[in-house]
Amino acid sequence: MIKACEICGAAFEARGSAKVCSDKCRREKERERKRRYREENREKEAKRHRRYYEENREKEAKRHRRHYEENREKVRERQRRYREENREKEAKRHRRYYEENPEKVRERKRRYYEEQRLTRDFFRRLAMADAIRKAM
Numbered sequence: 264m265i266k267a268c269e270i271c272g273a274a275f276e277a278r279g280s281a282k283v284c285s286d287k288c289r290r291e292k293e294r295e296r297k298r299r300y301r302e303e304n305r306e307k308e309a310k311r312h313r314r315y316y317e318e319n320r321e322k323e324a325k326r327h328r329r330h331y332e333e334n335r336e337k338v339r340e341r342q343r344r345y346r347e348e349n350r351e352k353e354a355k356r357h358r359r360y361y362e363e364n365p366e367k368v369r370e371r372k373r374r375y376y377e378e379q380r381l382t383r384d385f386f387r388r389l390a391m392a393d394a395i396r397k398a399m
């Protein structure tokens with residue numbers, strides 16, 4: 264029986280219940296089916312991804328790190344854009360993180376200020392040594 268391919272529309276001699284004309288169109292049809300499935304099952308898919316990630320934490324962390332290292336600029340640009348487009352959400356996320364990890368945040372701040380202090384002292388000593396050298 265002559266049918267029109269569901270994907271490309273070309274007429275073809277269909278054997279049995281064939282709906283597409285070629286392997287290429289069969290692959291395309293499969294791709295579309297998967298895409299449609301993902302769109303119609305977003306929640307389920309998100310859950311599946313989360314579970315997979317939790318069960319393969321190390322492997323995925325490694326994969327992410329490698330991806331980041333190979334696409335540093337692109338990733339940073341995307342993160343920056345995301346933050347700009349989700350200011351409220353990000354602020355809320357930060358607030359929640361702070362509320363849940365106050366000691367971690369304090370520790371990081373302390374370390375930051377300590378580093379700043381060391382840097383400042385270093386340059387101060389450098390300037391002083393320089394002034395002394397000039398005075399001699």
Ligand SMILES: [Zn+2]
Pocket residue numbers: 268269270271272273283284285288
């Ligand atoms: Zn086709």
